[in-house]
Amino acid sequence: MKILKALAVLGALVSLAPAARAAEGAVELPHTRFSFDGIFGTFDRAAAQRGFQVYKEVCSACHSMRLLSYRNLREIGLSEAQVQAIAATVEVQDGPNDEGQMFARPGRASDRFHSPFANEAAARAANNGALPPDFSVIAKAREGGARYLHALLTGYADAPAGFNLGQGMNYNRYFPGHQIAMAPPLNEGQVTFADQTPATVEQMAHDVATFLAWAAEPELEERRQMGVKIILFLAVLGVLAYGVKRRVWADLH
Amino acid sequence: MSIGLHKSDFKNPVVRWIDSRMPIFTMMQKEYGTFPTPRNFNYFWNFGALAMVNLVIMIATGIFLAMNYTPHTSMAFDSVERIMRDVNYGWLLRYVHANGASMFFIVVYIHIWRGMFYGSYKAPRELLWILGVVIFLLMMATAFMGYVLPWGQMSFWGATVITNLFSAFPVVGEHIVTLLWGGFSVDNPTLNRFFSLHYLLPFVIVGVVFLHIAALHITGSNNPLGIDPKGPQDTIPFHPYYTAKDSVGIVVYLMVFAVLVFFAPNYLGHPDNYIPANPLVTPAHIVPEWYFLPFYAILRAVPDKLGGVLMMFGAIAVLFVLPWLDGSPVRSMRFRPLARIAFFLWTIAFGVLLWAGGKPAEGTYVLIARLATVYYFAYFLVILPLLGRLERPLPLPESIATPVLRGGGPLPAGAANSPMEKA
Secondary structure, three states: HHHHHHHHHHHHHHHHHHHHHHOOOOOOEEEEOOOOOOOOOOHHHHHHHHHHHHHHOOHOOOEEEEEEEEEHHHOOOHHHHHHHHHHHHHHHEOOOOOOOOOOEOOOOOOOOOOOOOOOOHHHHOOOOOOOOOOOOOOOOOOOOOHHHHHHHHHHOOOOOOOOOOOOOOOOEEOOOOOOOOOOOOOOOOOOOOOOOOOOOHHHHHHHHHHHHHHHHHHHHHHHHHHHHHHHHHHHHHHHHHHHHHHHOOOOOO | OOOOOOOOOOOHHHHHHHHHHHOOHHHHHHHHHHOEOOOOOOOOHHHHHHHHHHHHHHHHHHHHHHHHHHOOOOOOOHHHHOOOHOOOOOOHHHHHHHHHHHHHHHHHHHHHHHHHHHHOOOOOOHHHHHHHHHHHHHHEEEEHHHHHHOOOOHHHHHHHHHHHHHHHOOOOHHHHHHHHHHOOOOOOOOOHHHHHHHHHHHHHHHHHHHHHHHHHHHHOOOOOOOOOOOOOEEEHHHHHHHHHHHHHHHHHHHHHHHHHHHHOOOHHHHHHHHOOOOOOOOOOOOOOOOOHHHHHHHHOOOOOOOHHHHHHHHHHHHHHOHHHHHHOOOOOOHHHHHHHHHHHHOOOOOOOHHHHHOOOOOOHHHHHHHHHHHHHHHHHHHHHHHHHHEEEEEOOOOOOOOHHHHHHOOOOOOOOOOOOOOO
C-alpha cells in the first residue's frame, strides 16, 4: 500500500510538470471536438481533404509546409492520380542538367510542398514584417494543438475599448497577446467544397485544423493501434509474470 | 589467486570449456544466480533493475536514431522530422528515446528516494551511494545535451541559459562558456560537441553502472528493515526469486512507458521545441525538461547569479556527503519516527520545487521556491545531523526472517511479538 501511495505521489508530481508550464493569462480554449480525439480516434479523411483544399487555396499563399511531400497526401485518401495532378500544378526548379543549367519542371508526387516565399526575408517583406510560420508541425508546436488552431481561426473580433492595437494588427481572442499580424484569413464561402459541404468559417477552420493535425502527426493512427496491441500484450504478460512470481515465492511464505 | 584453468562446475562441455578458460559463467552464476539477497525486498527494490533496462533501451534506440540524425544547425531539425515521417518506425524510435529519458528520471528518482528512505547510503554502502550520485550527474548531463539535438526553440534557448550559468564563476567562467560553445554563441560547434558527448556519456554511464553493481555485490543489498542478514535463513538466491519479482516490475514499467509513447508522446515535452531554433526570437518562458525543474527552481530562488549556480550544484553535491551528514546508526526510516516525518516533508519540498521550476520567476512563486529550497538544504545540513543525536529510534526486529514470517509459516513461539530492543 505504501508503495502505491508513494507511486501515486510521484505520478501526481510528474503530471504537475506540463500543468506547471501552462502560460499565465492564456485564454481558455473552446472545447472543440475532433475525429481524432481519444484513444481510438482517427482522422476524418473527408475533413482532412477539405482542410487540404482550404490550405491550398487560402493558407498556402503565405504559409509553407516544407516538410511534407505531395505523396503524403495519399495518406488522407487522395488517389495517385489526384496527388500527381496536385503536384503538377506547381513549378519546381531542378538541375543542374547535363549542360549545367537549372531548369523548371512540373512538380512530382515526390516533391516537397511548394513554399510561397524564397526565404524568410522575402516572407517578412511581403507580410508587413511578420513571418508566417511553417505549417508542417504547427499542431505540435502550439499549446492546445488543433483546438488552438481552430480557436485562432474563429477567434477574430473587434478589439475591446481601450485595447491598444498596433498599426496593421488584428485583434484575436486566442492569440497570445491578442495582437496578430495575420488578417482574418477565412471568409464565408471562400472555397467551394466538392462534397457540397457549406464553406462556413467554422467548417473551414475545423477542417484545416484536422488537416494540420494530420500533417503534424501522420503516424497517429498507426501509433495508437500499435499501442493498444502492446498494452494488451503487456497485460497478459503481466498476469503471467505475476503468476510465476507467486508460484516461485510460494514455498517461502 | 593461482594460475591455471578454473575448475568449472558446469556440465555442458562447451560452456565448461569456455568457463574453465574464462569463468564468466561462474561469475554470472555467482552474481545473478545464487547471489544471496535479503528475502524481504518490497517492490521499491525493482527500480535498480528497471534503471538498467531503461539504460539499455536508451542506448539501443539512440544508436539507430544517430544513424538518421544530422548534427548541423541547418539540418538537425529537419533530420529529426525526417525520422518521424520517412524512416521506418522512426517515430517509434524517437518517441521511445524521448519518453525514455523521462522514464529514466522517474525510475532513478524513485530509486534514489528508496535509498534515502531505507538508509541505503549508510555504512558500508557509502561508495555504492556515491557512484550512484555520479551516475545521476552523468544522466543529467546526457539528458541535457540530448534535448539540444533536435535544435528546436527550447533546445537552443535551454542550451543558452544552462551553458551561460558557468559564466557566473569568477575569472574562469567566461572561458568555460566559450569552451562549451566552441565559439562565442550557441551555434554549430556547440551542436557538434553536444552530439559527440551525448553519444559518449551513456557508455561512461555503463562503466559507472558496472562499478555501482560491483560495489553492491561486495556489500550486498540493503533491505526495507535496514538490518543486516544474520544467516542463510535471512537470504534467498537472486534467481529465481528476484528475477521473478523484477519481471513483474518490468512489465508494469513497460506499461507506463507504453502509455506515454503511444498515447501521449508529447505530453512531457514542450510545444516550443517543434519550432526550429531561432537565435533572434526568445520564447516567452524558457523552461528545461520537467526532470530538471526542481534544480532550476533552486537556481532561480537565489537572487544572486553565482549564488544560484552554487546552490543548484550544491543541491546535488550535498548528496555526495549524505552518508556522513546522517549520523543515525539506524538505516530504515521505518524505525525513525521523526526522521520519517522530516523526509516526507523533504519529498514534498522536492515536489514543490518541481512545480515552482515551471512557473515564471516572479511574485509568490519565488517565495514558495525559496521556502522549499531552504527546507531542501535544511533537511540535509541541519535536521539529519541533529536527529542522528536526538532521535530515539523504535526497537529494531531481531532478524529479517522474524518479521517476514509474521504472516504465517513456521515460527518459533512468540518470536514475532517480542523483537529484541536494540537501539
